Amino acid sequence: MLVNVRSFKIFLIFFFLTVNLFANEKDKIINQLNNLNSLEFTFDQLINDKSEKGSCLLKFPGKLKCNYFDDKEKELIINNKKLAITQKKYNKTYYYPISKSPFLNILYKDKLLEIVQSGELEINDQIIRLNYLSENRVSVLFDRKNLDLKGWEIIDQYNNNINFTLNIVAKNDVYKKNTFKIPEIN
Numbered sequence: 001m002l003v004n005v006r007s008f009k010i011f012l013i014f015f016f017l018t019v020n021l022f023a024n025e026k027d028k029i030i031n032q033l034n035n036l037n038s039l040e041f042t043f044d045q046l047i048n049d050k051s052e053k054g055s056c057l058l059k060f061p062g063k064l065k066c067n068y069f070d071d072k073e074k075e076l077i078i079n080n081k082k083l084a085i086t087q088k089k090y091n092k093t094y095y096y097p098i099s100k101s102p103f104l105n106i107l108y109k110d111k112l113l114e115i116v117q118s119g120e121l122e123i124n125d126q127i128i129r130l131n132y133l134s135e136n137r138v139s140v141l142f143d144r145k146n147l148d149l150k151g152w153e154i155i156d157q158y159n160n161n162i163n164f165t166l167n168i169v170a171k172n173d174v175y176k177k178n179t180f181k182i183p184e185i186n
Contacts, residue, residue: 025128025147029116032147033109036060039149040170046163056166057173060109063180078107079180086183093183105138106152115140141165 038059043066045052054068062081068074073088078098086093098104105111115138119130127150128142141150151165 025123026116026121026130029128029142029147030113033113033116035172036109037172038175039168040173041166041168043151043164043166045165047160055169057175057179058107059175059180060107062104062107064103064107065180077180077182078103079182082182084182093185095182095185103154105132105154106140112140 038057040055040057042055043053045054052068052070054066054070054074056064056066058064062078064076064078066076068076072090075086075088077084077086081098083096083098084093085096105115115130115132119132119140122129122131123144126144128144128147130140130142132138132140137155139153141152142148143150148168149166151163153164154162156162
């Protein structure tokens with residue numbers, strides 16, 4: 001009986017230390033996100049089996065501009081609730097609403113903070129993963145050492161698996177006024 005009580009006490013101590021460690025990691029990530037206004041990063045994106053690479057500028061709230069390193073010279077711009085994808089090689093722009101897009105979870109700091117606060121935490125040697133279930137399944141990844149955003153994994157409304165890995169180039173830069181301007185309709 002004494003062994004069971006001792007084992008239970010050890011389990012409780014381990015449990016509370018683990019919960020405290022996870023809460024501490026979340027608090028550090030929240031603090032870092034609260035001090036973040038913008039990011040410049042390169043990325044690798046895998047949608048199902050299709051791979052794409054490029055670079056992006058992200059400005060909170062709701063602004064994203066990405067240039068893809070592809071033969072179509074694709075550019076994606078999100079400015080709050082509007083999304084435009086331009087294929088510069090063909091001088092064509094396509095417009096989409098993003099109201100149901102899982103990218104809204106990443107583009108708005110309050111939504112990203114909600115994912116951190118209420119997401120299920122997994123930690124390994126290199127990555128902190130926060131899993132969040134809403135209309136879409138979203139996992140947001142942070143570097144274990146410096147707590148930088150490292151990417152996300154999303155299953156979108158069309159059941160596509162989107163894995164987005166990023167490498168931060170700069171933080172809190174100021175961008176020109178028209179950087180995130182949606183192109184005119186062709």
